[in-house]
Amino acid sequence: MPEIWEAYVTGPLTTESGAPVADNQQSETAGPGGPVLVQDQHLLEKLAHFNRERIPERIVHARGAGAYGTFTVTKDVTKYTRAKFLSEVGKQTETFLRFSTVAGNLGAADAVRDPRGFALKFYTEEGNYDLVGNNTPVFFIRDAIKFPDFIHTQKRDPYTGSQEADNVFDFWGLSPESTHQVTWLFGDRGIPASYRHMDGFGSHTFQWNNEDGEVFWVKYHFKTDQGIKNLTAEEAAKLAGEDPDSHQRDLRESIERGEFPSWTVSVQIMPAAEAANYRFNPFDLTKVWPHADYPLHEIGKLELNRNPENIFAEVEQSVFSPAHFVPGIGPSPDKMLQGRLFGYGDAHRYRVGINADHLPVNRPHATEARTHGRDGVMYDGRHKGAKNYEPNSFGGPSQTGRPLWEPAQVTGPTGDHVTPSHAEDNDFVQAGNLYRLMSEDEKERLVANLAAAISGVSRDDIAERAIGNFANADEDFGKRLTVAVQALRG
Template sequence: MAQEAHVTQGPLTTEAGAPVSDNQNSETAGVGGPVLVQDQLLLEKLAHFNRERIPERVVHARGAGAYGTFKVTADVTPYTRAAFLSEVGKETEVFLRFSTVAGNLGAADAVRDPRGFAVKFYTEEGNYDLVGNNTPVFFIKDAIKFPDFIHTQKRDPYTGSQEADNVWDFWSLSPESTHQVTWLHGDRGIPASYRHMDGFGSHTYQWNNEAGEAFWVKYHFKTDQGIKNLTAEEAEILAGKDPDSHQRDLREAIERGDYPSWTVGVQIMPVAEAATYRFNPFDLTKVWPHADYPIHWFGKMELNRNPENIFAEVEQSIFSPAHFVPGIGPSPDKMLQGRLFAYGDAHRYRVGINADHLPVNRPHATEARTHSRDGYLYDGRHKGAKNYEPNSFGGPHQTDRALWQPVAVTGVTGETVAPVHTEDNDFVQAGNLYRLMTEDEKERLVANLAGGISQVSREDIVERAINNFRQADPDFGKRLEAAVQALRG
């Protein structure tokens, strides 16, 4: 069902508002003569057309989004002073953007790839962005490896195609990726739709309460629609028949009033327990087992309004994990620390220095009060107000209260490996995940992995890749080796 068209009355005009006399024929020097440069409507239309696209996201280019509401359903004030979480029943407007990671803007939706799950909460204390995925872990634990990792997932500089050699060479040389690769090639690697998958904050974040106590948390968004996935065979057919399947499904569900929702919770770890926890709690390749830290469910998120314009509201939407509000802050997670810079920097390049002024990005429940001025597309909102601080002309001023609690650090500077906790290694949680699977799930997992590894051209890369899964679980490695050999003949 198409969105009802917005009808504008009156004559067609130029961008400057002058009426257009003829939009069918360009101005020429006589009948059949050359086009005149004085036809400013023609030049304006062609110049605008050439500039209609902005650089697509390097990752998460392919996406869909919707507006909705978040409602607090349980008291979390003992853990955070965030105003939007201050009382049961309180509602906050949200915008959620789903995406695939590796594909470009025109790629198909039904592919084996993590899904981005980015939520913007329009709170009364400013926008809070929670930038996550549909997986609780990631491939790497340090942001310095991120450009290299993404290069392996994108097109090879010589062939112009994604190459199995590059993908598996990097993964086999980065054993920390074994957990996420196992997750990605399991049954949840290709969600049936955006509505039928869970979301995770993935990183560890800090919550802090009015008393100044701090806690480490991990976010969980449990789909109320139930988990539904596609097999590799089903996805291959769907991606060819309907490349826009996930975007279409989300839009049409909201149009018919079938509003998707998620139950929201956090795992909570007292700060004092982090140093001695059996896994490094800031390692993005690890989960916190629920037996150690159960989920505290505290909210409900519902999507109930489609964007009116995909480019303006989905393509130009920006999310940054650096967008915190009082009571919420970062952790020493090295991947998160890198993203605190990289996301904002990407948006300043891609959309522009004033991207935060766009309707989808600006605060909806409060007003942004800054001393930043000028730049492309600056709208003059500050009028004649002073553009410095401190000033004695009634300008905005600092609060003298930090958004999050300080974290103690010790030691000397340097390129350091993250601290190793008692049960930390690159394979233990991948093995645990494998052993949780049913026999049918294991068979599909092995088949999916073998399908990718079997395309690798070099035997040493094949052996390294298989060996990572062998170390996760001997049976896992044995089955995978046999499946790869069968496919490679």
């Protein structure tokens, strides 16, 4: 790479194929005033490349910013996982973290009420490990089959071309499992002041397994060392209009100043045997594990300390997939996670290309990828003359015989099953708990934010159904919201 850069800044301007360019100021024409000639391949090449400078933006999480950093192990967790990047205190692993909003397009403002993506790539010696979460510990739905419908309600309506309150609250009202996450979203933490001043979560439940084959279920927590800072709806509206790039700018400039943002990384750990009888379904993405049941165990420190040099190459073309595990870490029966194991990789194969994992930001940095996959867009010929099948007798890479994670016991007939409920499961209990934890000022802001949004729907039945979910979570919550919405709707 250094020699390429040196040649780029010192050598002559060339075409994409390396031929020197004689004139980059004038197109080739038929005489001084004649039409442009098709033989001017430098012109056509420049225009064609320019037309293709942008790949399709992400359907969700289109608006984002990223930075490189370092993860350092601070506590011994080898009794829980055999992952090598977690194998000893003090061990460091290079990382890349992409922050994002969910609903906005690529040109949207940063300071908006929306969950924030928290997608972290660990470049480990056993391959890349991607932890793709949010700044909330829960989500709106618990089954991936509802995800396209949910996102359609958050994006622009295909008829009006605008985001519609009717769509948003119609879906949420008919999907009561969303009540917990919506309470988070319309509370104070719904609009972080910056990417540096918010927590991150793996959100899903994941499997850890140790050298002896013991299995543990874990949830990841990233607690900001900068402290939590949020914006009110009024502050956010002003900032979004004055500086749409506020979060991206803040992240970049803080790193340029040497004020490297950091997070303390912890996990909740549940022995596998306790999952079946836990009071909440531990694999339900709309639920948290109360810390009183499973406290946080610190495992490390994440620091961001290097900005990308090209936003398109390193942020837009970065790809993350929850299916990118390493030995000692694996999935859980979480139905949202199971859908994402396919959905993310498939999105990147469509958006960036089948060889997206070969790009510098995506390829392993501490080891080499050795596959038998060949050809396709952006294939770089790395395999040369090696055989492209396995098994073979020519010395190619072969299987290890040891899975990355331990098998899970499954029973029962196949079918479209409702997610199992545990003793204290329902769609409202944790939303009510969250509401009752808030101070009086926090409750007032939550109700005001929700009322402003619900008052924008066109039908009374949609508004009433939405309010009903919050009333089921807490009677006082519902009463306050009813009064506030009625006042705004007249």
